[in-house]
Amino acid sequence: MLYYAIVFLIIALVAGILGFWGLAATAAWIAKIIFVVFLVLALVSFLRRA
Numbered sequence: 001m002l003y004y005a006i007v008f009l010i011i012a013l014v015a016g017i018l019g020f021w022g023l024a025a026t027a028a029w030i031a032k033i034i035f036v037v038f039l040v041l042a043l044v045s046f047l048r049r050a
Contacts, residue, residue, distance in 0.1 A: 001041070005034040 008031035016024035 001034060001038045005031045005038060007031075008034065 008027045012024045012027035012031060015021075015027060
């Protein structure tokens with residue numbers, strides 16, 4: 001899941017450099033959501049093991 005967040009972040013950076021601001025904003029938003037979901041799932045996984 002972290003892999004997908006990084007992929008969307010790279011897409012956002014490339015789109016921003018090329019001037020596609022709408023696409024860059026959307027890709028950055030998706031990357032942020034996926035990263036938060038990853039953090040929540042990682043935290044739940046760590047807490048269940050303890």
